[in-house]
Amino acid sequence: MLDTERLQILTESAKYDVSCSYSGSKRVNTKNGLGNASVGGICHSFTPDGRCISLLKILMSNECIYNCEYCPNRSSADVPRARTTPEEICELVINFYKRNYIEGLFLSSAVFQTPNKTMELLTETVIKLRKVYNFNGYIHLKGIPHADTDLMIKAARYVDRMSYNIELPSESSLKLLAPQKTRDSLITPMKKLYSAQIYDRENKIKKNKVIPAGQTTQMIIGASPESDGQILRLSEALYRKMQLKRVYFSSYIPVVESPILPTKTAGLLREHRLYQADWLIRFYGFDVKEICDENENLSEEFDPKCHWALKNMHLFPVEINTAPLEMLLRVPGIGAKGAYKIIEARRFCKLDFDNLAKMRIVLKRAKHFITCKGKFYGADGYSQIKCCLMLEDKSRNCEQLSLFSTRENAISALSGEL
Numbered sequence: 001m002l003d004t005e006r007l008q009i010l011t012e013s014a015k016y017d018v019s020c021s022y023s024g025s026k027r028v029n030t031k032n033g034l035g036n037a038s039v040g041g042i043c044h045s046f047t048p049d050g051r052c053i054s055l056l057k058i059l060m061s062n063e064c065i066y067n068c069e070y071c072p073n074r075s076s077a078d079v080p081r082a083r084t085t086p087e088e089i090c091e092l093v094i095n096f097y098k099r100n101y102i103e104g105l106f107l108s109s110a111v112f113q114t115p116n117k118t119m120e121l122l123t124e125t126v127i128k129l130r131k132v133y134n135f136n137g138y139i140h141l142k143g144i145p146h147a148d149t150d151l152m153i154k155a156a157r158y159v160d161r162m163s164y165n166i167e168l169p170s171e172s173s174l175k176l177l178a179p180q181k182t183r184d185s186l187i188t189p190m191k192k193l194y195s196a197q198i199y200d201r202e203n204k205i206k207k208n209k210v211i212p213a214g215q216t217t218q219m220i221i222g223a224s225p226e227s228d229g230q231i232l233r234l235s236e237a238l239y240r241k242m243q244l245k246r247v248y249f250s251s252y253i254p255v256v257e258s259p260i261l262p263t264k265t266a267g268l269l270r271e272h273r274l275y276q277a278d279w280l281i282r283f284y285g286f287d288v289k290e291i292c293d294e295n296e297n298l299s300e301e302f303d304p305k306c307h308w309a310l311k312n313m314h315l316f317p318v319e320i321n322t323a324p325l326e327m328l329l330r331v332p333g334i335g336a337k338g339a340y341k342i343i344e345a346r347r348f349c350k351l352d353f354d355n356l357a358k359m360r361i362v363l364k365r366a367k368h369f370i371t372c373k374g375k376f377y378g379a380d381g382y383s384q385i386k387c388c389l390m391l392e393d394k395s396r397n398c399e400q401l402s403l404f405s406t407r408e409n410a411i412s413a414l415s416g417e418l
């Protein structure tokens with residue numbers, strides 16, 4: 001049975017991986033209270049149908065033969081080490097599942113002994129869970145770079161999702177900060193997984209389909225000098241060429257001392273802007289070239305959609321009753337849901353500002369970029385519009401401190417509407 005000390009080490013060591021989200025809160029139960037939260041162990045993730053589920057997030061081992069400069073588990077780090085067995089993980093998952101603590105597993109590992117040995121044990125764990133324990137819950141498995149493809153595909157047939165973390169966006173940064181990993185050792189397995197998914201789809205394989213919930217990856221932002229433009233180009237290529245479900249961005253946190261790493265975090269604003277840009281690429285029809293030049297970072301001042309609109313004022317205002325969907329999606333303040341609602345509603349009547357308000361379209365920003373039945377209620381000229389947007393952004397940032405204080409904030413946080 002896995003003892004508490006090892007469980008604590010192995011769940012705590014898994015917390016910096018955000019390719020499934022981490023809950024990270026610590027709260028002990030009070031007298032007459034119900035339940036408690038611990039630092040590591042259970043995190044939350046979202047299923048394709050939007051449900052939030054709890055996952056046990058754990059490493060099989062934090063003993064690593066690799067020495068990635070930024071990682072608290074690297075071989076040269078002086079930290080408590082622990083390892084568990086496939087059987088112990090299976091028992092833990094089943095016990096937690098039966099007690100209703102979790103609905104799934106996020107299983108990862110440092111590379112102990114050899115990449116193949118690590119991958120073999122991870123594979124053994126997931127097969128045991130499915131075949132011996134008949135566990136049908138969600139499993140997200142981390143792939144081990146340099147492990148054999150056959151092993152990886154074998155594991156992929158028993159899990160819902162797999163991820164290889166790219167971590168650093170260029171080969172030169174990998175060489176410097178994660179010298180045992182190569183771009184090829186991360187990208188090639190991702191390509192192979194995608195090919196296996198296509199094979200299953202084309203051959204209508206139903207049983208033990210390769211990763212039915214797709215693959216994800218994570219990049220650390222700010223540990224290396226790559227610009228947001230480079231990071232977004234890489235993300236766009238991953239979405240396009242391998243149909244990734246999600247690229248996660250993790251702002252670099254200086255948890256280890258190193259002369260070649262920055263001493264400051266990249267900050268949550270940079271991470272947030274990257275997620276906003278990522279959303280525009282995936283759901284709003286933007287091309288990365290429109291959002292950010294290759295060697296530039298995203299604007300801190302405005303979100304990427306506002307920034308694009310201010311640079312392209314010659315395309316605005318657009319008439320809400322005639323603008324094509326592609327253009328409605330580019331109006332700051334009108335989210336994807338709002339744009340589709342407008343397209344649907346204008347089949348029946350010509351829309352005015354009151355109609356938009358009734359449809360819960362937030363007009364604070366949008367009014368500077370649209371006309372309704374030819375009427376314009378925005379500010380006069382580029383400088384005034386910029387000024388209004390800055391003020392509005394400031395007040396939005398203030399509101400954000402009180403987390404979801406308005407309905408719009410809550411909807412935006414949950415749906416990613418921009």
Ligand code: SF4
Pocket residue numbers: 064065066067068071072073074075109110111178
């Ligand atoms: S492979 Fe690198 S990132 Fe992964 S656990 Fe080992 S040192 Fe850390």
